[in-house]
Amino acid sequence: MALIGGISAEFIAGTGGKASGIAYILLMAGYNLETDKLFAALFIITTLGILIYSLFHFISYLLLRNWHDSYAH
Incomplete structure (x- = not known):
């Protein structure tokens, strides 16, 4: 749950002006329709x-x- 909370907080609060973080990668890949980056980020989060x-x-x-x-047992 902490991983989900951290990514959600990064979605809401942003990255503080820095282009880094997994939520930033998710957002930019979604905006730019880069599905390969989007699925790679989702795979990293899942892993x-x-x-x-x-x-x-x-x-x-x-x-x-x-x-x-x-x-x-």
């Missing part, structure tokens, strides 16, 4: 979301597997 989720799931498994019943 980052999966990686962040997997990392935190693995960390919670390592920390909670002996403590919480939901990890007793």
Whole structure:
């Protein structure tokens, strides 16, 4: 959810005058009809979301597997 929130905030607040950020790439690719850049940015966002989720799931498994019943497989 933090990834979605960060990208949404960048959409709303802008990039502070700098031409950088994944939301900037999404907006410019959409305005210029560059579908290859648009899908590449969406793929990067999706991959980052999966990686962040997997990392935190693995960390919670390592920390909670002996403590919480939901990890007793």
